[in-house]
Amino acid sequence: MFRMVERKSGWRRVLYGVWLGAVGLATAWTLMALWYQSPLPWRSLWIATAIGTAIAIPILTRGRPRLRFAVLLAALAIVALWWSTIRPSNARDWAxxxxxxxxxxxxxxxxxxxxxxxxxxxxxxxxxxxxxxxxxxxxxxxxxxxxxxxxxxxxxxxxxxxxxxxxxxxxxxxxxxxxxxxxxxxxxxxxxxxxxxxxxxxxxxxxxxxxxxxxxxxxxxxxxxxxxxxxxxxxxxxxxxxxxxxxxxxxxxxxxxxxxxxxxxxxxxxxxxxxxxxxxxxxxxxxxxxxxxxxxxxxxxxxxxxxxxxxxxxxxxxxxx
Incomplete structure (x- = not known):
């Protein structure tokens, strides 16, 4: 019985590590996207918000894996929706x-x-x-x-x-x-x-x-x-x-x-x-x-x-x- 509990605990740690890695990669990509796509007056604010969100999610969902997964999906959906609104144009002030x-x-x-x-x-x-x-x-x-x-x-x-x-x-x-x-x-x-x-x-x-x-x-x-x-x-x-x-x-x-x-x-x-x-x-x-x-x-x-x-x-x- 003890071995089964220990095995479950080990798998949870592995999954939690994978989840943290996913959050880290998603955050890094989002920060780069914000750097290149945010208007300059608001760039620092949006980058700080993204960093704060990435730090807050693991803390606020600690011990609640389903909520943690749901919050991550919601955050990714918001980023994906924003990214989809950035469209190419032929009408800019070109070099x-x-x-x-x-x-x-x-x-x-x-x-x-x-x-x-x-x-x-x-x-x-x-x-x-x-x-x-x-x-x-x-x-x-x-x-x-x-x-x-x-x-x-x-x-x-x-x-x-x-x-x-x-x-x-x-x-x-x-x-x-x-x-x-x-x-x-x-x-x-x-x-x-x-x-x-x-x-x-x-x-x-x-x-x-x-x-x-x-x-x-x-x-x-x-x-x-x-x-x-x-x-x-x-x-x-x-x-x-x-x-x-x-x-x-x-x-x-x-x-x-x-x-x-x-x-x-x-x-x-x-x-x-x-x-x-x-x-x-x-x-x-x-x-x-x-x-x-x-x-x-x-x-x-x-x-x-x-x-x-x-x-x-x-x-x-x-x-x-």
Whole structure:
């Protein structure tokens, strides 16, 4: 009898420990969400309230496990309800470089693309903004390249897709955070609905030169080995994605909805058999993934492919269209 009581007591301690762990994790997540989503004048008050609630629940429900569980569920329900009210928007005071997402009218092979960015960058903060409407023809599409830009950790890269046309023009797509004027990028904030997602279409002389010359990043170009009809379908998929975001905004999410996962989803629309891989998330290794699946050149070792792919800085690049 004593052993049975002791065993029950042991299980209760384990369950209580699990419950405390759940409260701790829920509190930590809630505090981060409040930090990124509470209006500044009320942020401290709401964070203090959340901490006070997390401390009070175990004390007030001590020895009453059913009530303890019910109170925790009620608290989680309140947080979930609040979280569901935070919706993405296309109508905010956006930073100039992400003020417009790409949209397009598709008439057979004729593409009328609006909001093509063609900024003239001098420094990170000084530039001449220009947004254009350009007309392209799918029949003139001659190339599709993956562009990878590394700025610090080689495991993390920003990935873009550049489509080349027979007249020498290039149209580059980049899935980016859509910052408001007062915001700066935060990987953590990207987990907590801090930023919307925007699909930028730009000239190479804008979006590549910004990275090579102004930011000093290591930028590489990898021509994709895909059929012409697949390249055309991928370009149309990007334009349709831009139209979809214009109709219904979405949040940027650091892991699940970022520059590389957007490319992967669009690629799967074109070629459903494209396999998933951890290198899609750790984007600095995306060229390794493409090399393994022969989606880029494989006639030389991978390290040589990477070495030859690096785009030089200006002046050689500055005038390239």
């Amino acid at each position: 100039t470089d992400v003020a417009h997402g790409v949209t397009a009218e598709i008439h057979g092979s004729r593409l009328v693309v609006s909001n093509v960015r063609d900024f003239q960058w001098r420094t990170r903060q000084t530039f001449e903004p220009r947004w254009r409407t350009e007309v392209y023809d799918l029949d003139d599409l001659v190339s599709a390249d993956l562009i990878s830009s590394v700025w610090s950790n080689p495991a993390i890269a920003h990935t873009l897709i550049s489509f080349g046309f027979s007249d020498g023009r290039h149209l580059v797509f980049s899935a980016e955070i859509r910052r408001e004027r007062h915001e700066v990028f935060s990987e953590v904030g990207g987990f907590f609905k801090e930023f919307e997602l925007v699909l930028i279409a730009a000239e190479e002389r804008d979006i590549v030169r910004l990275r090579t010359d102004v930011r000093g990043e290591t930028v590489s170009r990898f021509p994709l080995r895909i059929a012409t009809d697949q390249a055309r379908a991928l370009l149309v998929a990007y334009l349709e994605a831009g139209n979809a975001l214009d109709r219904k905004p979405r949040f940027y999410q650091t892991i699940t909805t970022n520059c590389t996962t957007v490319i992967f989803r669009l690629a799967r629309l074109v070629q459903p058999g494209v396999p998933a891989d951890w290198r899609i998330l750790i984007s600095g290794y995306l060229p390794d993934y493409l090399y393994q699946h022969a989606m880029i050149r494989t006639d030389v070792p991978l390290e040589e492919v990477k070495r030859q792919a690096v785009i030089p800085h200006s002046p050689a690049w500055a005038g390239h269209d």
